[in-house]
Amino acid sequence: MxxxxxxxxxxxxxxxxxxxxxxxxxxxxxxxxxxxxxxxxxxxxxxxxxxxxxxxxxxxxxxxxxxxxxxxxxxxxxxxxxxxxxxxxxxxxxxxxxxxxxxxxxxxxxxxxxxxxxxxxxxxxxxxxxxxxxxxxxxxxxxxxxxxxxxxxxxAYGTAMGMLERADILRDETVLVTGASGGVGLALVQLAAARGARVVALTSGSKATALEEAGASATLPRDTDQADLEGQLAAAAPGGLDAVADVVGGPWLERLLPALREKGRWVVAGAVAGPVITFDLRRLYLHNLRLIGSSMxxxxxxxxxxxxxxxxxxxxxxxxxxxxxxxxxxxxxxxxxxxxxxxxxxx
Known part of the structure; x- marks a missing residue:
């Protein structure tokens, strides 16, 4: 054969x-x-x-x-x-x-x-x-x-489904997806939108339209400084984020963890932007957040x-x-x- x-x-x-x-x-x-x-x-x-x-x-x-x-x-x-x-x-x-x-x-x-x-x-x-x-x-x-x-x-979609299920993403919740134009990222956008969640997609500006067509309610450019990112995120999700579905890892945990609401969830299934990171543990335990690893x-x-x-x-x-x-x-x-x-x- x-x-x-x-x-x-x-x-x-x-x-x-x-x-x-x-x-x-x-x-x-x-x-x-x-x-x-x-x-x-x-x-x-x-x-x-x-x-x-x-x-x-x-x-x-x-x-x-x-x-x-x-x-x-x-x-x-x-x-x-x-x-x-x-x-x-x-x-x-x-x-x-x-x-x-x-x-x-x-x-x-x-x-x-x-x-x-x-x-x-x-x-x-x-x-x-x-x-x-x-x-x-x-x-x-x-x-x-x-x-x-x-x-x-x-x-890709099996991994995305595992992330959404392990993080208990529900209808009417707001979830941010990193690496949203990749295989798992796009699957997350589609599957989260299909269950009634409000999706904020982090991606390059040139791919924003395609992600909105896939179900994203808002898109944010990934190549922006911290102050601009915080302002754009506050406008896109004024009440904060219920969850982040992260498929890239790297510095995004440190940058975005403060945007999670009380009892929010961060589920990660990739590390293409860097496997070894630092972040402030106080942001995790003081707000009863959950950090969840998800493989397939x-x-x-x-x-x-x-x-x-x-x-x-x-x-x-x-x-x-x-x-x-x-x-x-x-x-x-x-x-x-x-x-x-x-x-x-x-x-």
């Missing part, structure tokens, strides 16, 4: 295109999915580069859960159809259009945390076929979303996302689609950061 195979950590040269890679065979409790579309995420790039580091060794080459086994087929975002089931498997899935939950969970509970990911700890969807556990399938037979739209959901989603979070996909309540924006043979170009386009929406791989 055709596949993009990661041979080692490194640059794009470490990602090898093959048309003779062995097709996987589904084991007991598994199905074989014919991939229709996949999508590119930061996880794919950082895993290839080995950019996650290790505890006490932040510069070490590693995946997000540690050392990886190579060769590896990346790609955690998978939409397609079931072509085969493993021994004793659920034959009723054959032929169905599906969305795949890419998480490998710690246990069987609905709220179990993810401890692995397709495309990282197991082979993923940058190939014609992928073998997945049958209990990770979600039936999309009735979904109005295209294959590319479905493939855009699992990691739970089964319950993903099931809620799948329900939205079936009804078409949220439709991801697709910035560009590339054939698998152009996966290097897809990752370069993803890294340049000039487009709003998801970069997809079409098989």
């Amino acid at each position: 055709r596949a993009a195979v990661l041979r080692r950590h490194g640059g794009l040269e470490a990602l090898e295109l093959r048309d003779d890679w062995p097709q996987p065979e589904p084991g007991p409790g598994q199905v074989l999915v014919r991939v229709a579309a996949a999508a590119v995420n930061n996880t794919d790039v950082w895993t290839r580069e080995g950019a996650y580091g290790l505890p006490r060794h932040p510069e070490a080459k590693a995946g997000w859960r540690g050392s990886l086994d190579f060769p590896l087929i990346q790609g955690g975002d998978i939409a397609g159809s079931v072509s085969e089931v493993g021994a004793g498997g659920p034959t009723e899935w054959v032929g169905r259009r599906v969305l795949v939950d890419p998480a490998i969970y710690a246990d069987e509970s609905e709220d179990a945390p993810p401890v692995g990911l397709l495309g990282s700890e197991r082979d993923g969807g940058f190939a014609e076929y992928v073998a997945v556990d049958a209990d990770r399938l979600h039936d999309m037979s009735t979904s109005p979303l295209s294959d590319q739209e479905l493939a855009a959901l699992p990691i 989603h739970t089964r319950a979070h993903f099931a809620a996302l799948a329900d939205l996909a079936r009804t078409g309540t949220v439709r991801p924006h697709i910035a560009a689609g590339f054939p698998l043979s152009d996966i290097h170009a897809a990752q370069r386009t993803f890294r340049d950061g000039t487009r709003i929406g998801k970069i997809t791989i079409i098989l």
Whole structure:
């Protein structure tokens, strides 16, 4: 089968295109999915580069859960159809259009945390076929979303759903989203607006219109000094913020934490602007604030996302689609950061 195979950590040269890679065979409790579309995420790039580091060794080459086994087929975002089931498997899935939950969970509970990911700890969807556990399938037979739209959901929108759920973002609350034009940021804007929250989006000025179309009530330029930022934020959210959904990290915690209302929540799921920060702990405990770490989603979070996909309540924006043979170009386009929406791989 055709596949993009990661041979080692490194640059794009470490990602090898093959048309003779062995097709996987589904084991007991598994199905074989014919991939229709996949999508590119930061996880794919950082895993290839080995950019996650290790505890006490932040510069070490590693995946997000540690050392990886190579060769590896990346790609955690998978939409397609079931072509085969493993021994004793659920034959009723054959032929169905599906969305795949890419998480490998710690246990069987609905709220179990993810401890692995397709495309990282197991082979993923940058190939014609992928073998997945049958209990990770979600039936999309009735979904109005295209294959590319479905493939855009699992990691970015799953991460965003996990953030909103863990921070208890409710209707009529005001939430600020950092990095709002990125994959997870845009998903946060759409999903928060869909649940009736008022969204303030922090982004570059050139992308403000697109974010307002996605559901943001107000946008703030990220490249402004502290005094101007405070004034603009006060105008956009005069009563303060109920929550911040942060996907970039860095100095934003120190800059924006004072804007949280009493009992406000700051949920973080990224650190592209800097993983090591300082902030005033007094602002945290004196105002009964909550600082929440959020990594991906739970089964319950993903099931809620799948329900939205079936009804078409949220439709991801697709910035560009590339054939698998152009996966290097897809990752370069993803890294340049000039487009709003998801970069997809079409098989």
